[in-house]
Amino acid sequence: MAIIKLSGYDMPAKPIISATSIASLAVACVGGITIVLASITAALCLGKDAHELKEKRYIAGVANGLFYILGGLFAGSIVMLFSLMPKELIAALAGLALLGAIATNISVAMGKESQRDAALITFLATASGMHFLGLSSVFWGICIGLIKDGSTIMIGGFGTAGQPAELIDGLIELGIKDLIIVNNNAGNGDYGLAKLLKAGAVRKIICSFPRQSDSWVFDELYRAGKIELELVPQGNLACRIQAAGMGLGPIYTPTGFGTLLAEGKPTMNYEGKDYVLENPIKADFALIKASKGDRWGNLVYRKSARNFGPIMAMAADVTIAQVSEVVELGALDPEHIITPGIFVQHVVQIAERVAQDIPDGAYVNLGIGLPTKISSYLPSDKDVFLHSENGLLAFGPPPAEEDRDPELINAGKEFVTLLEGGSFFHHGDSFAMMRGGHLDIAVLGAFQVAENGDLANWHTGAPDAIPAVGGAMDLAVGAKKVFITTDHVTKKGEPKIVAELTYPATGLKCVDRIYTDLCVIDVTPEGMKVIEKVEGLSFEELQEEFSSFKYVSKYTMKNAYIIDAIRTPFGRYAGGLAPVRADDLGALPIKALMERNPSVNWEQVDDVIYGCANQAGEDNRNVGRMSSLLAGLPYQVPATTVNRLCGSSMDAIAMAARAIKAGEANLIIAGGVESMSRAPFVMGKSETAYGRSQKIEDTTMGWRFINPKLKEMYGVETMPQTAENLAEQFNINREDQDKFALTSQQRTAAAQAKGFYKNEIIPVVIPQRKGDPVVVDTDEHPRASTTAEALAKLKPVVKAEGTVTAGNASGINDGAAALLIASDEAIAQHGLKPRAKIIGSTVVGVEPRIMGFGPAPAIKKLLAQTGLTLEQMDVIELNEAFAAQALACTRDLGIEDGSEKVNPNGGAIALGHPLGASGARLVTTALNQLEQTGGKYGLCSMCIGVGQGIALIIERV
Numbered sequence: 001m002a003i004i005k006l007s008g009y010d011m012p013a014k015p016i017i018s019a020t021s022i023a024s025l026a027v028a029c030v031g032g033i034t035i036v037l038a039s040i041t042a043a044l045c046l047g048k049d050a051h052e053l054k055e056k057r058y059i060a061g062v063a064n065g066l067f068y069i070l071g072g073l074f075a076g077s078i079v080m081l082f083s084l085m086p087k088e089l090i091a092a093l094a095g096l097a098l099l100g101a102i103a104t105n106i107s108v109a110m111g112k113e114s115q116r117d118a119a120l121i122t123f124l125a126t127a128s129g130m131h132f133l134g135l136s137s138v139f140w141g142i143c144i145g146l147i148k149d150g151s152t153i154m155i156g157g158f159g160t161a162g163q164p165a166e167l168i169d170g171l172i173e174l175g176i177k178d179l180i181i182v183n184n185n186a187g188n189g190d191y192g193l194a195k196l197l198k199a200g201a202v203r204k205i206i207c208s209f210p211r212q213s214d215s216w217v218f219d220e221l222y223r224a225g226k227i228e229l230e231l232v233p234q235g236n237l238a239c240r241i242q243a244a245g246m247g248l249g250p251i252y253t254p255t256g257f258g259t260l261l262a263e264g265k266p267t268m269n270y271e272g273k274d275y276v277l278e279n280p281i282k283a284d285f286a287l288i289k290a291s292k293g294d295r296w297g298n299l300v301y302r303k304s305a306r307n308f309g310p311i312m313a314m315a316a317d318v319t320i321a322q323v324s325e326v327v328e329l330g331a332l333d334p335e336h337i338i339t340p341g342i343f344v345q346h347v348v349q350i351a352e353r354v355a356q357d358i359p360d361g362a363y364v365n366l367g368i369g370l371p372t373k374i375s376s377y378l379p380s381d382k383d384v385f386l387h388s389e390n391g392l393l394a395f396g397p398p399p400a401e402e403d404r405d406p407e408l409i410n411a412g413k414e415f416v417t418l419l420e421g422g423s424f425f426h427h428g429d430s431f432a433m434m435r436g437g438h439l440d441i442a443v444l445g446a447f448q449v450a451e452n453g454d455l456a457n458w459h460t461g462a463p464d465a466i467p468a469v470g471g472a473m474d475l476a477v478g479a480k481k482v483f484i485t486t487d488h489v490t491k492k493g494e495p496k497i498v499a500e501l502t503y504p505a506t507g508l509k510c511v512d513r514i515y516t517d518l519c520v521i522d523v524t525p526e527g528m529k530v531i532e533k534v535e536g537l538s539f540e541e542l543q544e545e546f547s548s549f550k551y552v553s554k555y556t557m558k559n560a561y562i563i564d565a566i567r568t569p570f571g572r573y574a575g576g577l578a579p580v581r582a583d584d585l586g587a588l589p590i591k592a593l594m595e596r597n598p599s600v601n602w603e604q605v606d607d608v609i610y611g612c613a614n615q616a617g618e619d620n621r622n623v624g625r626m627s628s629l630l631a632g633l634p635y636q637v638p639a640t641t642v643n644r645l646c647g648s649s650m651d652a653i654a655m656a657a658r659a660i661k662a663g664e665a666n667l668i669i670a671g672g673v674e675s676m677s678r679a680p681f682v683m684g685k686s687e688t689a690y691g692r693s694q695k696i697e698d699t700t701m702g703w704r705f706i707n708p709k710l711k712e713m714y715g716v717e718t719m720p721q722t723a724e725n726l727a728e729q730f731n732i733n734r735e736d737q738d739k740f741a742l743t744s745q746q747r748t749a750a751a752q753a754k755g756f757y758k759n760e761i762i763p764v765v766i767p768q769r770k771g772d773p774v775v776v777d778t779d780e781h782p783r784a785s786t787t788a789e790a791l792a793k794l795k796p797v798v799k800a801e802g803t804v805t806a807g808n809a810s811g812i813n814d815g816a817a818a819l820l821i822a823s824d825e826a827i828a829q830h831g832l833k834p835r836a837k838i839i840g841s842t843v844v845g846v847e848p849r850i851m852g853f854g855p856a857p858a859i860k861k862l863l864a865q866t867g868l869t870l871e872q873m874d875v876i877e878l879n880e881a882f883a884a885q886a887l888a889c890t891r892d893l894g895i896e897d898g899s900e901k902v903n904p905n906g907g908a909i910a911l912g913h914p915l916g917a918s919g920a921r922l923v924t925t926a927l928n929q930l931e932q933t934g935g936k937y938g939l940c941s942m943c944i945g946v947g948q949g950i951a952l953i954i955e956r957v
Contacts, residue, residue, distance in 0.1 A: 147171065147285055150203075152180040154241070154281075154316055155193055156288035156309030159185055159869070162301070164289040164322040165192040171287075172196055178203045182241070182281055184234065184308060186210030186218035188869070189860060189894070197221060204228035206281065208237050216894030231261060236278055238311060244280035245314025253278055286316030291517065293323040298332050324534060325487075325517050333492075353532075354443060354485060354515050358384055365389065365434070365475055367444040371485055372414060374443060387439060389430050389471040394422035411471065434471060435478040442479035444472060446486045446514075448496055448503050453511040453523040455484065456503035469506075476507025488516040488545060497521070497528070497546060518545060526663060541867075560657035560821055561834035562954065565924040566592045567817035568764050569779045570912040571677070576776035577814040578677035579766055582619035586610060586627030586673030589818035592762045593669060594632065597820060599831040606665035608639035609656050610818075611648025611672030613915035615641065616699040617680035623673060627816075633669075643916075646881065647843070647942055647950040648672050649817060650919025654841035654952055656821045666826040671818030674914035676700050678814075700812060701915070714848045719945065720797050722851050723804045723882035729850065730888040734803040736897065737883035738791040741808035741909045743898060744880055748906025749784035756905050756932070760924045781811045781912035808883035813912030817920035834957050836927050836938070840866045841952040843944075852885025854949020855941035856892040862939075862951040870894070873901065873953075874935025877922040879942035880907035889943075904929060918942065923954065930956040 147153070153171075157163035171179075172195060179202050186207050187194030194217045196202060210218055210229060221227040232240065233255045243251045252275035256262045266277040288309035290299035299321055301309065313319040355377035358364055365387045366372050376397045378384050385394045388410040395410065396417040404415045433439060448456040455476055459467035476482060486496050497514065514521040519542060520532040533542055566589045571577030577585065594602060610624030625639040633639075644651040649672025656670035679700040686694050697704040703716045710716070717725070726732065751757060763777035786807070796802035797809075822832055842862040846854045855878060863869060870876075870893065880886045880903065890902060905925065908918060919942055926938035941951040 147176055149176055150178045150180075151176070151284040152182065152282070154182040154283040154286040154288075154308075154312035156286065156307070156312050157183070157192075158307035159188055162289050162307055162309055163192040164287045164320075167287040167289075167320060167322045168192050168196050171201065172199045175201075177201050180204045180206065182206045182237075182283060182312070184208055184237065186215050186229075188215060189863075190217065191864075194218070197227070200226075202227060204230065206230040206232060206237070208232050208234040216892070219894065233261065237281070238308070240278050240281040241308070241311045241315045244282040245311055248280060250277050250279050252276065281315065283312070283316040284318065286312040286319040287322070288313055288319060289322045291323065292325050292332060293321055294330075294332055299323065300332055353520065354483060355379070357483070357513070358382070358441060360384070362440040363387055363393075363433075363438060365439050365442045365471075365479065366410075367442065367472065367475070368411060368470070371443040371445060372410065375416075387430075387433060388416075389434060389474070391425045391430050392416070392418070392422070393425070393433075394419045431471070431474055434474045437478060437480060439475070439479040441481045441483055442475035443483045443485060444475060446484045446496060446511075447490075448498055448501050449484055449486070449511050449514055449523075450501045451497070451499055451523075451528050453509040454501050455482070455506045455511050456501045457506050459504045461503050467504075472506050476510040481512045482507070482510050484511055484514045486514065486516060488518050495546065518542060559824060560660040560838040561823070561827060561957065562836040562838065562923070562927060563820040563822050563827070563832045563834060564593055564596055565760065565817070565819040565835070565920075565927050566596070566762055567760055567917070567921055567924055568815050569761050569776050570781055570813045570815040570914055570917075570921070571776060572780040572912070573812040573814075574677050575780045575814070576766070576774060577675070577764060577780075580675065580764065580814070582612070582614075582617070582673055582675040582678060583623050583626035583630055585675055585764075585814065585816045586612075586619075586623055586671075587630035588762065588764060589671060589816050590628055590631035590633065590669055593818055593820050597830075597832065600667070600820075601830065603634045603636055604826075604830075605633065605637045605667050605669060607656070607659070608633065608637060608669045609652040610639065610641050610670070611644070611650070611652040611916045611919065612641050613643060613645045613648050613674060614676070614679050614699055615643060616682055617678060619673065619675065619916075627673065628669070644843070644948065644950065645945040646879070646913070646915050647919055647944040647948065648916045649921075650841075650923065650940065650942060650950050650952055651843070653819060653821070653838070653920060653923055654950070656819075657838040657841065660821060660823045666823040667830070668821045669818055670821055671816065671920040672916040672918075673816035674916035674918075675814045676812045676914060714947075717849055718798075719851075719881070720804045720809065722849055723809070723884040724798045724802050725850050726852050726882075726888040727803050727884040730884075730891060732803070732884050732887050732891075734792075736887060737803055737808040738788060738805075740880075740883040740887055740897070741791060742786060742788055744883075744903065744907045744909040745783055745786040746906075747904060748779075748782045748910035751905035752778065752782065752784075756928065757925075759932075760928050779911050781813055782906070782910040804882060804884060808909065810879075810881050810908040810913035813914040815912070815914040815917045815921070817917050817924055819920060819923065835931065836954040836956050839868070839937075839953040839955050841950070843948060843950045846947045846949060848947035850888075851945055851947045852881055852943040853888055853892070854943040854947065855879075855951060856889040856949070858949035858951040859889075859893060859939065859941050862953060866953060868937065868953065870939075873937050873939040874933065875904060875926050875929045875938045876902045877926040877929075877938065877940045878902055878907065879913065879918055879922060880909040881913060881943050883909060885943055889941075919950070923952065926954060927956070930954075 155163065155168065177200070179196075181193070181196070181202050181204070183193055183205065184207055185193070186205055186209075187197050190198060194215070197205075198217045205218070205227060207229075208231070210222070210231070218227070222229060236253055236255050239251060239253055243249075252268060252270070254273060254275050257267060257274045257276045262276040268275050268277070286309075288299075290306075290309065291302040293299045299309075299313075313321075354371075355374050358374075358378065360382040361384075363385045366374055375386060375395075386396070387393050388395065390409070390411045392408075392410060395408075396419045398415050399405075399417045403417075408416060408418060410416050434442075444455070444457055446455060446457045447460055457472055458469040488497060489495055497516070511523050514523065514528075518534050519530050522529045522531050530542065568577070568585065568588055590608070594600070608624050608628040610627060612619050612623050615623065622639065622641045624641040628637060628639040629635065642648055642652050642655065649670070652670040652672055656665070656668040659665040659668060679698070681696050682699055682704070683694050683696045684705055686692070702718055706716050727737070757779065761777065761779070763775050766774040766776065768774060791805070791807040794805040794807045796805055798804055820832075821838070822830070822834070826832065827834055840862060842858055842865060844854060844858045844861055846857065859870075876895075876899075878886055878889065886907070887897065890897070890899070895902060911921075919940070922940040922942065923938075926940050929935065930938050936956055938954045938956070939951065940954070941949065943949055
C-alpha cells in the first residue's frame with residue numbers, strides 16, 4: 001500500500017503559476033538567504049568563551065540557510081504543480097518556519113547549548129493545519145525527505161513485530177545513505193530493516209542481538225567489513241535510550257561489568273556492587289509502528305509491537321509513526337495511550353483499503369464518519385459515482401478553503417466538490433435510488449455486526465443515548481452490497497463483531513464485508529470468513545481477539561489435522577520393491593491406515609488425493625483411484641491423482657487441508673506413490689502416415705516429448721545441470737556439497753540405528769514363486785559406510801570441471817506414503833486422536849534452469865502468510881534433491897550449514913527420492929521428529945522440476 005499519497009487530488013492538466021505562488025518562492029528564498037547572512041554575522045561576533053568553534057557554527061548556519069532555500073523551492077514547486085492548498089497559506093507557513101529558523105540559528109550561533117534544530121520542529125508544527133487541508137501524506141513525504149545522509153535513526157519493534165516496514169521502504173526509495181541505525185536486532189530475512197541494510201544505506205548499527213537464523217543480510221555485510229556493529233546488552237540498550245529521552249547524562253548499570261563490552265568504560269562500586277558507565281543513545285529521527293494514532297500524535301499499540309517504540313519516541317528529535325488507522329481526537333482512551341503526542345511529530349495513515357475494493361463504474365454511498373474519508377483515496381483511473389442522500393451524485397473530495405460552497409455539502413455536512421457530470425436532485429429521487437437497488441455499494445459505520453450480517457449503527461439502546469438513524473436503514477436494505485468500516489472493539493474494549501446483536505438493529509442479514517483495524521471479513525451463508533489480516537498477526541492471535549464467539553474458526557472453518565501418517569520403505573532402483581506395481585505399492589499405506597484406525601467408517605471418507613510424477617506406465621489413468629480400490633476402500637469413496645512432479649504428494653496434502661478448512665470435506669486420505677524402477681519406455685505416434693522417425697523415451701525422470709518452443713524460451717537442462725547452475729550462482733564448492741551429503745548419510749545411519757524410522761515404516765511383503773516371501777522393512781538406499789574420501793573420488797556427472805556427483809545427489813527410488821487428514825467434526829465422529837495440525841502451505845515459481853532454488857522463496861512466502869518465523873520451527877525437512885540446491889536454499893534463508901534443525905535424521909541423498917511420494921515422506925518424518933522431541937512446529941519444503949517450490953507447516957498437538 002502506498003504511504004506517500006496525494007490524498008486523492010489529481011494533478012491539473014497544466015501547472016498553476018500565480019503571483020501568490022511566486023511570492024511563496026520569494027519569501028522562502030529571501031528567508032533562506034537571511035539565515036545565511038545572520039549565521040555568518042553571528043559567527044564573526046563569537047567570543048573566546050563560545051561553546052563551540054565558530055567555524056562549526058558558520059558551516060552549520062550556512063548549511064541550514066541553503067537547506068531552507070531548497071525547502072522553499074520544494075514548497076513552491078508543490079504549489080505550482082499541484083495547487084493543493086491556498087497559495088497565501090503556503091507563503092504564511094513558509095514565512096513562519098523561516099522566522100523560527102532565523103531565530104534558532106542566531107541563538108545557536110551565539111553559543112547556546114541546544115543542539116535541536118528548532119526550525120525543523122517549527123516546520124513540523126504545521127502538521128495539524130496541513131492535515132485538515134488533505135496534505136498529511138504530502139507532509140509525511142516532506143518529513144522523510146528531511147532525513148539526511150548520516151542521520152541516526154531509531155527503528156522500533158522487536159524482530160519483525162512492530163517494525164515500521166513502509167516507512168523503511170520510504171527511506172530506501174529516497175536513497176538515503178550512511179545511516180546509523182538503533183534497533184534491537186539487525187534485520188530479519190529481506191523484510192523491513194534487512195531491506196535497508198541490503199540497500200547499502202547503513203554505515204553502523206547499534207543493537208543487542210544481530211545474529212539470527214534469518215539475519216543473512218547483516219551477516220554478509222559484517223563479514224565483508226561493510227558495516228560497523230556496536231553491540232549493547234538489551235537491558236542497557238533500553239536504559240540508554242530512556243536516559244536520552246529523560247534528558248539524563250551517562251548512567252551506571254551493573255549489566256556487562258567485567259566483560260568485553262565494558263572494556264575502557266569508567267566503573268564504580270556502589271554499596272558493594274560494581275557498575276559500568278554507559279552513555280545515552282539519542283537519535284535524529286525515530287521511525288515507529290503503532291496500531292492507532294490521532295492527529296495530535298497520541299499512539300496506542302498492539303501486544304508486543306510496542307517494544308522499544310515508546311522509549312524511542314522520547315529519545316529522538318523527530319518521531320514519525322506508521323499506524324493502521326488515524327482516529328479522531330478523543331477516540332483513543334486516555335488510559336490506553338502509551339505514547340503521548342508530545343513525542344510524535346507526525347502520524348502516517350495507511351488505511352486506504354476500502355477504496356481498493358470499489359470497482360470501476362460503481363455507484364456508491366459513503367456513510368457519515370470514517371466512510372466519508374474514502375473519497376480521498378479513490379484511484380484517479382476509476383470512474384466511481386459517489387451518492388449522498390441529501391441529493392448529490394458524482395461528488396469529489398473536500399475543496400480548498402476559499403472554494404467552499406455552503407450549499408454544496410454531503411449528508412455528513414462536510415464540504416465537497418462536484419465532479420464533471422455530477423447532478424443534484426431532491427429527497428424523493430435520492431431515496432428512490434437507495435431503496436430501488438440502484439446503488440452498488442453502501443459503506444457504513446457500525447456499533448455492532450452479528451456473524452449472520454445483522455447491522456446495528458443507529459442506537460446503543462442505552463437510556464441516555466441519543467439515537468440517530470438518518471438514511472442508514474434505507475441503505476441497509478436498498479444497496480446491492482453493504483460494506484462496514486469499524487474498529488474491532490469499542491473504546492471500552494468490548495467486541496463490535498458479535499454472535500448476535502445486543503443493540504437495536506438497523507438491518508437484518510444486510511452486511512457483505514467488514515473492514516476492521518485487524519482484518520477484512522466477508523459475511524457468507526456459512527459464517528464469517530477472514531480474507532485479509534494485518535501483516536505479522538497470526539490467525540491464533542486473531543482468534544484470541546475475537547474469542548467471544550470464535551468466528552475465526554469459521555474462517556479456517558475447520559482445522560485440518562493429521563491423524564496418522566505412514567509409508568513404505570524406500571527401495572533402491574531395481575531393488576527390493578521393483579517387483580511391486582505402482583498401484584499395488586500405493587495401496588499399501590492406505591490399507592495400513594485402515595488397519596491402524598479401526599474406528600473410522602471408511603465409507604465416509606470424502607476423497608483420496610494421491611500424488612504421482614510419472615503416470616506413464618502402471619501408474620497411468622488415475623493411480624490414486626486404482627490404489628484406493630486395491631486397498632479395500634469402498635467404491636463410493638472418490639479418488640484423484642495430482643501431478644506437481646516432485647511436489648505432488650505434498651501438494652496432495654495441501655489440497656486435502658484446504659478442502660477441510662473450507663468446509664468441503666471432513667475426512668481425506670492424502671499421499672503419493674512412485675515406482676521409478678518400473679517406469680516404462682514410451683514412444684510417441686508418428687506425425688505422418690507410415691513415418692519412421694519415432695523416438696523411444698525413458699520416463700524414469702527428466703524431460704520427454706520436449707516442446708521446441710519451450711526449449712527455445714527456457715532451455716531444457718537436466719536436473720543435475722540445474723544443480724550445477726545453482727552451485728555456480730551461489731559459489732557452492734565440491735567440498736561443501738560432499739560434506740552435506742556425508743552428513744545426510746551419517747544422520748540417516750544414526751536414525752536407523754536408534755529405530756527412529758520404525759515409527760513411520762510398514763513392511764512390504766513380496767510373495768515369491770517358491771519359498772518364503774521377501775520382506776522389505778528398511779530403507780534400502782542409505783550407505784552407512786560412505787566416507788568423505790569415497791565421495792571425493794566420484795566423477796562429476798554434468799561436466800568434467802563440475803561438482804555434482806552421484807554421491808551428492810538423491811537417488812532413483814520406489815516408495816509410497818499416505819496420511820489420514822480430518823476436521824474437528826470427523827475427529828469427534830470417528831473417535832480419532834489428532835497428532836498435528838496443518839497450519840498452511842504455499843507454492844511459488846522460479847526459473848526452470850535453477851529449479852532447485854524453489855524452496856527458498858516458498859518458505860519466505862509461507863512464513864509471511866502464517867506470521868511465523870524460522871526461529872519458531874523446531875524441525876525443517878528440506879528435500880535433498882541435490883546437495884548444491886539444498887545449500888543454495890539454506891544459505892539464502894540464513895541457515896547455517898549443518899544446522900541440527902534441518903533434516904536431523906538424514907534426507908533424500910541417503911533415503912532416496914521416489915518423486916511422487918517424497919513430499920508425504922517429508923511431512924511424515926517431520927511429524928515423527930516433533931513427537932519424539934516434543935517440538936511444536938515443523939516446516940517441510942521441496943524443489944520441483946521445471947521451476948517451482950512448495951512449502952508446508954505443521955504444528956504438533
